[in-house]
Amino acid sequence: MALRLHTVICSTRPGRIGPAVARWFHGAARAHGGFDAHLVDLADFDLPLLDEPEHPRLQNYRNAHTKAWSASVAAADAFVLVTPEYNYSAPPALVNALHYLSREWNYKPAAFVSYGGISGGIRAVQAEKLILTTLKMVPLLEAVTIPWVTQLLDAEKKVFTPNEVIAGSVAPMLEELARWAAALKPLRG
Numbered sequence: 437m438a439l440r441l442h443t444v445i446c447s448t449r450p451g452r453i454g455p456a457v458a459r460w461f462h463g464a465a466r467a468h469g470g471f472d473a474h475l476v477d478l479a480d481f482d483l484p485l486l487d488e489p490e491h492p493r494l495q496n497y498r499n500a501h502t503k504a505w506s507a508s509v510a511a512a513d514a515f516v517l518v519t520p521e522y523n524y525s526a527p528p529a530l531v532n533a534l535h536y537l538s539r540e541w542n543y544k545p546a547a548f549v550s551y552g553g554i555s556g557g558i559r560a561v562q563a564e565k566l567i568l569t570t571l572k573m574v575p576l577l578e579a580v581t582i583p584w585v586t587q588l589l590d591a592e593k594k595v596f597t598p599n600e601v602i603a604g605s606v607a608p609m610l611e612e613l614a615r616w617a618a619a620l621k622p623l624r625g
């Protein structure tokens with residue numbers, strides 16, 4: 437059976453452009469066909485700032501929002517994080533969502549679709565890698581990097597159209613992600 441990929445929209449603010457970028461990537465991932473691909477919106481989980489009294493590795497969750505987020509992350513074999521860059525770093529909604537859980541992330545690979553201005557979000561990716569490796573994840577080198585993202589959106593900021601370089605970076609990233617997802621599967625038990 438195909439491994440399950442969650443493409444996660446990592447910005448949650450009103451007016452965000454993350455969904456436009458993520459919808460495009462999710463379509464490309466489905467067309468690629470290497471995964472059982474699903475689109476996940478962090479905003480749907482409405483996570484408050486981490487409000488669990490016990491360390492997440494104990495999985496003794498008190499709150500319905502944590503249980504729902506835990507079930508989502510546990511179901512995935514691999515992740516693509518669709519991430520903006522805020523102040524040269526990771527968006528707070530993603531940082532919060534990462535810290536909510538522990539074992540659910542372990543031994544899973546993650547790749548990045550990052551976007552922004554001149555940086556294409558790569559400073560956010562660097563900050564996120566630090567957290568991911570502590571969660572025993574494998575963050576990938578292969579990435580989809582989108583500089584000057586607003587130039588590739590329609591007037592309503594709902595539709596993202598990639599240029600040739602960006603479109604060409606999808607398949608190499610997904611192929612590497614599939615290799616790692618399969619290789620790490622025995623460790624996930």
Ligand SMILES: Cc1cc2nc3c(=O)[nH]c(=O)nc-3n(C[C@H](O)[C@H](O)[C@H](O)COP(=O)(O)O)c2cc1C
Binds near residue numbers: 520556
């Ligand atoms: C708080 C904040 C900080 C930002 N910092 C950066 C930054 O450091 N680098 C960058 O390229 N863009 C930065 N931007 C611009 C974002 O790339 C742009 O607003 C983008 O739409 C954010 O993604 P989102 O709409 O999905 O939230 C920042 C935007 C916000 C709201």
